[in-house]
Amino acid sequence: MSTDHGHHLENPDKSGPPPKIEVIGSVADAPPPPEGAEAMTILVTLPPKSPGAPPHRHSGPAYGYVIKGAINFELEGDPVRVVRAGETFWEPGGDVIHYQDGNHLADEESAFVVTMFCAPGQPMLTVVEPEELEARRDRRAPRS
Incomplete structure (x- = not known):
């Protein structure tokens, strides 16, 4: 973080x-x-073992916070990472494919809150067709 985002608010009424x-x-x-x-x-709630949404994209950026459990998060070009409760994630939207947002846990629910900025007249989420996934296979980070 390059900017100091620390905050302190005075409490003028001193009631607490x-x-x-x-x-x-x-x-x-x-x-x-x-x-x-x-x-x-x-708010997205993922049952145990849920794979989440299929590969998709958003028309604008999205910013999220995991409130419970842990999710597998993968954007085109980046390796899969686990985002745990209390941690944040973001994606730029546009042409970038969001491959994974599934539950990392097999025995517990996971949940996250995400704010998305959608282009006017566009859906919040657009599923990527299998043919496009194949054509862009070289853009996906290697998987272990």
Whole structure:
């Protein structure tokens, strides 16, 4: 994080302690949302062993926070990583394929909250067809 995002709020009425503000994730040089974007925040709950959504993309950037459990997260060109409760993730949207967002746990639910900035008139999520996945196979990070 290159910018100091620390915050301290005075409490003028002194009826209780001031709120604690803690930065839990930050994205330097984040892509701007599409012009006229609709921002939406959704809660995704994944049952044990759920693979999540099929490979897809978003029309704008998305920023998320895992609130429970752990998820497998994979964007085109990056290796799969596990994002655990209390950790954040983001994706730039646009042409980048989001390969995985499934539950990492076989015996517990996992859940995350994500805010997406969708281009006007576009769906929140567009599934990538198998033919395109095959054509872009060389862009996917090696899998172990």
